[in-house]
Amino acid sequence: MFPPSSSIIFAAGLTGLAVAAPSSPFHKMGSFSIPQVRNAGYVRHGPTALARAYMKFGAAMPDSLFQILADFKISKRDTGSAAATPEQYDIQYLTPVSLGTPPQILNLDFDSGSSDLWVFSSETPASQVKGQAQYNPSKSSTSKEVSGATWDISYGDGSSSSGNVYTDVVNVGNATFAGQAVETAQQVSSSFTSDTNNDGLLGLAFSTINTVQPEQQKTFFDNIRDDLDSPVWTADLKHNEPGTYNFGFIDDSLYTGKIAYTDVDSSDGFWMITLDSYSVGSSTSNLSSRAFHHRPSTFPSPSDSASTPLTGIADTGTTLALLPDSVCTEYYSQVSSAANSQTAGGYVFDCDATLPDFTYTVGSTTITIPGEYINYAPVDTTGEQCFGGIQSDADIGFSIFGDIALKAAFVVFEDDGSSPRLGFAQK
Numbered sequence: 001m002f003p004p005s006s007s008i009i010f011a012a013g014l015t016g017l018a019v020a021a022p023s024s025p026f027h028k029m030g031s032f033s034i035p036q037v038r039n040a041g042y043v044r045h046g047p048t049a050l051a052r053a054y055m056k057f058g059a060a061m062p063d064s065l066f067q068i069l070a071d072f073k074i075s076k077r078d079t080g081s082a083a084a085t086p087e088q089y090d091i092q093y094l095t096p097v098s099l100g101t102p103p104q105i106l107n108l109d110f111d112s113g114s115s116d117l118w119v120f121s122s123e124t125p126a127s128q129v130k131g132q133a134q135y136n137p138s139k140s141s142t143s144k145e146v147s148g149a150t151w152d153i154s155y156g157d158g159s160s161s162s163g164n165v166y167t168d169v170v171n172v173g174n175a176t177f178a179g180q181a182v183e184t185a186q187q188v189s190s191s192f193t194s195d196t197n198n199d200g201l202l203g204l205a206f207s208t209i210n211t212v213q214p215e216q217q218k219t220f221f222d223n224i225r226d227d228l229d230s231p232v233w234t235a236d237l238k239h240n241e242p243g244t245y246n247f248g249f250i251d252d253s254l255y256t257g258k259i260a261y262t263d264v265d266s267s268d269g270f271w272m273i274t275l276d277s278y279s280v281g282s283s284t285s286n287l288s289s290r291a292f293h294h295r296p297s298t299f300p301s302p303s304d305s306a307s308t309p310l311t312g313i314a315d316t317g318t319t320l321a322l323l324p325d326s327v328c329t330e331y332y333s334q335v336s337s338a339a340n341s342q343t344a345g346g347y348v349f350d351c352d353a354t355l356p357d358f359t360y361t362v363g364s365t366t367i368t369i370p371g372e373y374i375n376y377a378p379v380d381t382t383g384e385q386c387f388g389g390i391q392s393d394a395d396i397g398f399s400i401f402g403d404i405a406l407k408a409a410f411v412v413f414e415d416d417g418s419s420p421r422l423g424f425a426q427k
């Protein structure tokens with residue numbers, strides 16, 4: 001069940017998790033087809049089709065047709081939809097991306113916590129490549145080197161990469177941008193080398209933290225936003241099964257109830273939000289239920305997490321939910337076998353433990369992370385101790401709502417270029 005090399009490495013500081021993942025059939029099939037999706041945003045309009053025909057053949061457009069078009073708001077035509085397939089233990093989600101002409105397809109980790117699109121490439125030393133697909137700009141008729149440009153990035157789990165920059169055609173599930181900055185790796189750290197199915201990252205945080213110098217480059221979303229029917233992308237990540245990233249439209253079939261929106265503080269380049277409250281399990285931390293539990297004045301009232309906000313970033317590139325120490329203590333105090341283990345590098349518990357749910361609210365929407373999602377992975381091959389999906393944010397000053405928190409929700413990343421918002425819905 002566990003490949004011999006599978007062990008949990010808990011990097012200090014911001015955490016990622018390196019669990020050597022066996023190669024998935026997903027990567028080794030060697031060729032991908034992105035299922036054609038009906039362009040949900042496309043509005044059929046006869047006069048537009050006729051106008052396109054006139055334009056295509058350079059015929060003059062009759063005034064009557066011109067007037068009809070002027071009256072009809074021609075919806076923008078771009079939307080995209082692509083599968084987000086989880087690696088083992090949902091350590092990350094990989095999505096096929098087409099680069100260059102003819103298309104070179106790589107599986108990239110869509111990361112709302114960073115803003116560089118970088119790939120394993122023909123410039124990556126062979127000693128640092130272990131099965132990853134490599135983008136070769138010299139094999140693309142549409143690649144252009146960005147003269148003098150370099151990039152260098154480090155991630156919260158201690159991994160890093162750096163290299164040169166090209167522009168090329170990039171297509172994600174039918175959403176295309178012709179001059180996207182594609183950052184080619186000339187160096188990757190060992191945890192990327194051992195991450196054999198991950199061919200690179202596609203950053204979806206704000207372009208203000210893109211690392212290209214001397215001229216900062218734009219993220220894929222920033223580049224395509226004006227062509228999209230709506231300035232949004234959505235994440236429907238799932239537990240142990242493929243989900244979906246959509247661009248330019250909200251697929252109402254992917255969620256239930258209402259989408260509750262909250263403002264984003266993008267001043268640090270992240271999707272930084274404040275969740276209105278959280279609660280652990282079915283504990284009576286809910287204000288309304290407290291009214292029915294008489295407590296002698298000496299009884300310590302539970303922390304009123306029912307109204308305690310949590311501030312952090314929505315980060316699809318971080319595996320776990322990294323929360324304040326006080327929240328971790330409150331959560332694991334409900335798991336009798338839990339301990340904060342120095343050797344394992346975080347909270348662990350018996351793999352057969354029953355874990356409480358973790359609930360957070362955004363406005364009137366409540367998202368419940370089922371306890372089973374919070375049993376992240378066995379610490380080692382004995383399978384006795386398991387590693388928690390909720391870990392400490394190590395006092396970095398904000399929490400990190402990683403995949404453990406996001407995959408319980410349908411998440412809308414909305415950015416019209418001036419007032420970004422995040423939407424959450426149940427599903």
Ligand SMILES: CNCc1ccc(Oc2cccnc2)o1
Pocket residue numbers: 015016017018092109111113114155156157159191192195198317318319
């Ligand atoms: C598993 N280490 C390599 C690796 C895969 C994805 C990333 O990137 C990260 C890591 C942590 C936070 N955000 C992005 O590093």
